[in-house]
Amino acid sequence: MTIVAVAAFAxxxxxxxxxxxxxxxxxxxxIIAQGHGFFGSTSGGLATLVEKxxxxxxxxxGYILGEExxxxxxxxLRFGEGTLFTKxxxxxxxxxxxxxxxxxxxxxxxxxxxxxxxLPSVESVYGRFGGVTGSAYLVGGVGMTxxxxxxxxxxxxxxxxxxxxxxxxxxxxxxxxxxxxxx
Numbered sequence: 208m209t210i211v212a213v214a215a216f217a218x219x220x221x222x223x224x225x226x227x228x229x230x231x232x233x234x235x236x237x238i239i240a241q242g243h244g245f246f247g248s249t250s251g252g253l254a255t256l257v258e259k260x261x262x263x264x265x266x267x268x269g270y271i272l273g274e275e276x277x278x279x280x281x282x283x284l285r286f287g288e289g290t291l292f293t294k295x296x297x298x299x300x301x302x303x304x305x306x307x308x309x310x311x312x313x314x315x316x317x318x319x320x321x322x323x324x325x326l327p328s329v330e331s332v333y334g335r336f337g338g339v340t341g342s343a344y345l346v347g348g349v350g351m352t353x354x355x356x357x358x359x360x361x362x363x364x365x366x367x368x369x370x371x372x373x374x375x376x377x378x379x380x381x382x383x384x385x386x387x388x389x390x
Contacts, residue, residue, distance in 0.1 A: 231294060232266030238322065241272065241292075256351045260322050260362045267362075269293040269323035269332070271301070275365070278314035283307040283375060284389050287319060296329045304389040307340065307377030315342070315369030324360040336361050337378040342371040354379055 238257055260267075273289015284306055291299040326332060336354035344350075347368045354361040361379070380389065 232268045233270060233294070234266065235261050238267070238270065238320075241270070241320070256349060256364045257322075260351065260364065264322070264324050264360060264362065267322040267324050269326045271319070271321040271323065273303075273319050273321075274317065275303070275319050276314075276316045279307060279309075279311040279371075279373065279375065281308070281311070283311055283377070285379070286387075286389070288385065289319065289321075291323075291329065291332060293326070293329065299329055299383075301332065301381055301383055302385045303379045303381045304386065305335075305377055305379040306389045307375040309373060309375030309377075311342070311371070311373030311375040313342070313369060313371035313373070315344075315367040315371050317365040317367030317369075319363055319365040322362040322364065324362070325358045327359075331359060333381050333383060335378045335380045337376075339374065339376050341374040344372075345370050 235257060238261075239254055269291055271289045271291050273287050275285055275287025277283060277285030284304070286302075286304045288300070288302045291301050293299075323332065334356060336356045336359070338352055338354040340350075340352045342348075342350060344367075347366070349364070349366045351362060351364045354363065363379075
């Protein structure tokens with residue numbers, strides 16, 4: 208799908224969205240523009256993944272831009288840091304870490320954009336969000352998954368470098384301060 212087609216689709220979504228949702232949520236145009244600036248040359252795949260997230264979940268009311276590193280051999284760990292952006296509560300620095308377990312081997316470093324849905328307050332983002340993640344790439348690639356807790360959904364979209372193959376179950380623990388303890 209071309210960027211022009213994604214932009215046209217984004218315009219239709221923006222027109223169809225109610226005005227109150229546009230004030231409290233981010234449109235596809237806003238997310239794709241941030242993604243282009245953040246991800247750079249790999250943003251073609253990003254546009255397709257963001258379109259899929261918008262089709263499935265609607266308008267996010269926050270997003271995180273950050274970087275992470277992860278590695279696994281059966282069990283794995285990931286650590287990251289970034290900034291949470293919201294329209295009504297500003298920007299907040301945060302950190303994430305988490306264990307995983309499954310048929311998974313390899314390692315990667317990634318730039319990550321996390322779309323956040325139904326976030327009632329900034330404090331609600333702190334805690335554990337569970338999900339299943341699959342990875343299959345050599346040298347680099349893009350990926351998207353879904354993490355949930357209560358009614359809050361987080362959709363990490365990432366582009367990374369490394370070699371990774373497998374599927375795992377785990378969680379991300381999001382904290383306001385850095386920690387080496389993934390549990």
